[in-house]
Amino acid sequence: MNQREVGGRFEEQAAAYLQEQGIQILERNFRCRIGEIDLVAKEGEYFLFVEVKYRxxxxxxxxxxxxxxxxxxxxxxxxxxxxxxxxLPEETYCRFDVVAVDGRGQLTYFRNAFGGI
Known part of the structure; x- marks a missing residue:
């Protein structure tokens, strides 16, 4: 399994976890010329930009x-x-979250992991 496949597997796991928490997944692997965001989601009025990291x-x-x-x-x-x-207007409520997955497959969710926009 290559790194892309491994990353995809953990992104799927993270998306499933977020959905269990009542968070709606809007998009996976949003890409633009600047880069990529693993998951874009919505919780209430907040748009969530979620980075999934595995080690x-x-x-x-x-x-x-x-x-x-x-x-x-x-x-x-x-x-x-x-x-x-x-x-969407610049005033849109946004949050930046991180889902970390360790070598045992243990998932840790960091809400509002860092400030932004």
Whole structure:
């Protein structure tokens, strides 16, 4: 199984988990020229931009640590592109979440993991 397939499997797991929490998945792997967001979802009036990170071991740190300031900035830029593409106003309520999956397949959900837009 290549990295893309592994990532896809954990994105599916994350999406299922979020749906169990009552969160509506709007889009998977939203892409634009700037980059990609793993999951776009909606909870109440909030649009959620969700990054899914998997690490097979803690050798290079925990999965959530990979969502560093540089990655956060890119996610925010892609989120802005999503809002523009869908004709949503800049005042749209947004939240940036992270789903971290460790080598045992243990999922940890970080709501409002970082500020943005």
């Amino acid at each position: 097979g071991s803690s050798r290079f740190g925990r999965p959530e640590e990979a969502v560093n300031p540089r990655k956060q900035k890119k996610i925010c830029q892609v989120a802005q592109a999503y809002l523009q593409r869908h004709g």
